[in-house]
Amino acid sequence: MLVHMPARRVGIIGCGTIGSQLAIAVDTGAVRNASLASLFDVVQNSAQALKQKLRTSPPAFSDFDDFMKTDCDIIVEAASQEAAKKFAAKVLRAGKDVMVMSVGALADKALLAEVLKEAEKSGRRLYVPTGAIAGIDAIRAVRHLLDSVTLTTTKSPKALAGAPFFETSKVKLDEVKERTTIYEGTAADAVRAFPANVNVAAVLSLAGIGVDRTMVRIIADPAFTTNQHEITAKGSFGEFRFTVNNVPSPGNPKTSYLAVLSAIECLRSVCDDGMRIGS
Ligand SMILES: NC(=O)C1=CN([C@@H]2O[C@H](COP(=O)(O)OP(=O)(O)OC[C@H]3O[C@@H](n4cnc5c(N)ncnc54)[C@H](OP(=O)(O)O)[C@@H]3O)[C@@H](O)[C@H]2O)C=CC1
Numbered sequence: 238m239l240v241h242m243p244a245r246r247v248g249i250i251g252c253g254t255i256g257s258q259l260a261i262a263v264d265t266g267a268v269r270n271a272s273l274a275s276l277f278d279v280v281q282n283s284a285q286a287l288k289q290k291l292r293t294s295p296p297a298f299s300d301f302d303d304f305m306k307t308d309c310d311i312i313v314e315a316a317s318q319e320a321a322k323k324f325a326a327k328v329l330r331a332g333k334d335v336m337v338m339s340v341g342a343l344a345d346k347a348l349l350a351e352v353l354k355e356a357e358k359s360g361r362r363l364y365v366p367t368g369a370i371a372g373i374d375a376i377r378a379v380r381h382l383l384d385s386v387t388l389t390t391t392k393s394p395k396a397l398a399g400a401p402f403f404e405t406s407k408v409k410l411d412e413v414k415e416r417t418t419i420y421e422g423t424a425a426d427a428v429r430a431f432p433a434n435v436n437v438a439a440v441l442s443l444a445g446i447g448v449d450r451t452m453v454r455i456i457a458d459p460a461f462t463t464n465q466h467e468i469t470a471k472g473s474f475g476e477f478r479f480t481v482n483n484v485p486s487p488g489n490p491k492t493s494y495l496a497v498l499s500a501i502e503c504l505r506s507v508c509d510d511g512m513r514i515g516s
């Protein structure tokens with residue numbers, strides 16, 4: 238007799254680029270064994286506009302407490318680091334799994350400890366997709382042998398615009414006419430300075446040697462039309478170099494299309510995984 242896991246009811250926080258594509262993937266059956274339970278966005282229009290595109294027409298909320306009253310098994314945060322900070326532990330406390338895209342929020346060690354404690358207490362899980370990078374499986378496997386890990390992110394000035402970094406930095410993005418290194422520092426500082434650009438640095442840190450030892454370099458390059466992330470990792474295992482040249486997603490130049498696809502693949506494997514490939 239075949240024993241099927243019951244279909245997972247999915248709630249989505251953030252109805253922008255990633256949230257919309259994820260909702261469409263569930264709605265069209267591309268993520269099997271899942272149904273859309275509920276949508277939430279601070280902007281009521283974004284949640285309503287997404288609802289209108291969907292066959293299953295799930296309820297759409299701009300109030301978090303109302304959203305949480307709907308029956309969900311897993312809630313995906315695809316909104317902002319602020320949203321991840323506010324909601325990740327609450328979702329787990331309410332007995333639901335949580336998948337976090339704004340992973341930079343988890344660079345805050347106190348928050349990460351709180352989230353993990355809630356996961357343990359409730360018996361639910363925190364899922365962190367690989368996102369817009371590659372090689373996380375290998376980094377996890379060698380984490381205890383790593384001496385150094387560096388992420389070099391290159392984006393066009395358009396994709397970096399609006400980052401809090403520019404509020405205090407001498408760098409003026411509109412004056413950047415050639416390839417320029419604008420930031421070098423720890424992943425811990427990078428995710429605060431560029432919260433919509435290098436959440437991948439937090440994913441890499443969680444998989445490897447942590448946010449204080451993972452180094453990040455950010456390059457603004459007006460000639461770039463892709464979002465490039467290059468990881469170099471060294472240790473007694475040897476050396477890795479992983480480079481992705483990502484097409485930006487149509488709705489948001491900051492967000493690579495790979496991040497959308499990774500979110501869909503992570504949810505697919507949570508909901509319907511007879512076979513697990515990779516570590
Ligand atoms: N881990 C990874 O590899 C990657 C992570 N990301 C991160 O994933 C998140 C989603 O990305 P993306 O879909 O492109 O972003 P978008 O800006 O396209 O969409 C986010 C949506 O969430 C809304 N929102 C923001 N804050 C809140 C909140 N506190 N509560 C509810 N809704 C909120 C936004 O509203 P408003 O527009 O008004 O702010 C917007 O409608 C971002 O934090 C992004 O930086 C992106 C790419 C890669």
Ligand SMILES: O=C([O-])CC(=O)C(=O)O
Nearest residue numbers: 369434435436437492493
């Ligand atoms: O999508 C990308 O290229 C990476 C990104 O924005 C992030 O990690 O926040």
